[in-house]
Amino acid sequence: MKFLDEFRDVETAQRLIDQIGNRCTRSWVLMDVCGGQTHGLVRSGIERELAGTVELIHGPGCPVCVTSTQSIDFAVALSLRPKTIVATFGDMIRVPGGDGSLMQARGRGGDLQMVYSPMDAVELASAKPDHEVIFLAVGFETTTPATALAVMQADQLGLSNFSIVASHVRVLPAMEAIMAMPDCRVEGFLAAGHVCSITGHDVYEPFVRQHQLPVVVTGFEPLDLLEGILRTVTLLESSRPVVDNRYGRGVQKHGNAAAQSLIETVYEVDDCDWRGFGTIADGGYRLRSRYEAFDASRKFESMTTSHHHNDRGCHAADVLSGRIKPKQCPAFGKTCTPESPLGAPMVSGEGACAAYYRFEPISIETP
Ligand code: SF4
Structure with missing residues (x-):
């Protein structure tokens, strides 16, 4: 040892x-x-x-x-959109989706920003009002409260250029x-x-x-x-x-009652696609209607994909x-x-x- x-x-x-x-x-x-x-x-x-x-x-x-390929493909497509910045944690950048990774999208002109917390993404949106800032929000219950807090903060600031790809599980x-x-x-x-x-x-x-x-x-x-x-x-x-x-x-x-309250305020439990598992009943969250203006899948609905890519040659499941x-x-x-x-x-x-x-x-x- x-x-x-x-x-x-x-x-x-x-x-x-x-x-x-x-x-x-x-x-x-x-x-x-x-x-x-x-x-x-x-x-x-x-x-x-x-x-x-x-x-x-x-x-x-x-x-x-376990973040779905659909979420990554959506984030990749958003990053290639004009005047749009996709912000996420460092680990997510090289994860392959069906249409490459965010890192590869950057090579094709995608705008990508690595952040250490969801609040960094809110600050970025505040500092760049002429850009859309979209946070690819992943993680278990550990990180969900921080994203909930960021959404509430964006709401209080009246930011119309901030949204999240809600992929918490x-x-x-x-x-x-x-x-x-x-x-x-x-x-x-x-x-x-x-x-x-x-x-x-x-x-x-x-x-x-x-x-x-x-x-x-x-x-x-x-x-x-x-x-x-x-x-x-x-x-x-x-x-x-x-x-x-x-x-x-x-x-x-x-x-932690305070953290649970944050999640409960901003999110509701929803079925969720897990990479390797398919759809898991109640396996994730979606934003409540009160906060739907910050839901990137609503805001940019035409860019979402329901197409699931299998990981060729990968036995992740x-x-x-x-x-x-x-x-x-x-x-x-x-x-x-x-x-x-x-x-x-x-x-x-x-x-x-x-x-x-x-x-x-x-x-x-x-x-
Ligand atoms: S399951 Fe196999 S292909 Fe997939 S990440 Fe692990 S080692 Fe690589």
């Missing part, structure tokens, strides 16, 4: 690994929901250390990876979609601490009752992850399907649903690398394929 520090102490980690090994009477299959967890597990070597004891498979928790419906897959092997979930800091962990209670498996909230540091895994296998070994919070320093039972590990993708490290990505999981800072490429020795496995 390759870590140290407060949440990375090697001796404590080894003790937890031993406890996990002692606790397991068989190998359990756990899914980490979040790309940050995937990176933590692969980077620290935990996944390798636990091989044969716990099978860790990775879920759909990279928001960049919700974690729980994606977990439901995974459980509905006929070949689903998941026996317990590691829920993402940062999402739960907004939603609370009580939102998982009905899910746990229905599916009768444990959901344990974890953080992202090695000891957080190991404690979460230990708790999950302990619950599995004692046949106790409950929600448990192992990230008490960041997550409360009912979450299998990676994001935990059916295969990235190295089992035939393209991994060959025709797909971070320099020349075929799919979003190799681009994103939270993508599973990028994590394996960066932290695991390159040896290609077969499914």
Whole structure:
């Protein structure tokens, strides 16, 4: 293992690994929901250390990876529009859509601005009243409140040249979609601490009752992850399907009421296209009618596309649903690398394929 520090102490980690090994009477299959967890597990070597004891498979928790090709194609088309700036986070710029990436659109004359927060895009719109500024808004419940706040701010400022491509997604419906897959092997979930800091962990209670498996909230540091895994296998070994919070320093039972209120004020839950999954019922949000003037899909309706592009040669759907590990993708490290990505999981800072490429020795496995 390759870590140290407060949440990375090697001796404590080894003790937890031993406890996990002692606790397991068989190998359990756990899914980490979040790309940050995937990176933590692969980077620290935990996944390798636990091989044969716990099978860790990775879920759909990279928001960049699951953003639909339609949203990217729409943003690409908007960026090529005269006097129009598309603003988004750095990770989104190289994600391929059906009509290339935003980066490639820039090469064709598209106007693209990388921002660190949705409020940066509002400021840009305020500073450039002769331009349309469109924010490509992606992310889970963690980032949705910030976009909601930006929309409210734009409304208060009376900005008529600001809008968003609303592509925020919700974690729980994606977990439901995974459980509905006929070949689903998941026996317990590691829920993402940062999402739960907004939603609370009580939102998982009905899910746990229905599916009768444990959901344990974890953080992202090695000891957080190991404690979460230990708790999950302990619950599995004692046949106790409950929600448990192992990230008490960041997550409360009912979450962040102020952030939830922001989301509730600006958005309503809606079906949503997820890359690799198709349409997930209640899987995302749309702007409420009160804020529809900031909805780019209404403002530029004629430029939207309903055409879904398959990722040719990319097995992102299998990676994001935990059916295969990235190295089992035939393209991994060959025709797909971070320099020349075929799919979003190799681009994103939270993508599973990028994590394996960066932290695991390159040896290609077969499914
Ligand atoms: S390695 Fe590349 S082609 Fe394969 S699933 Fe990952 S992103 Fe897609």
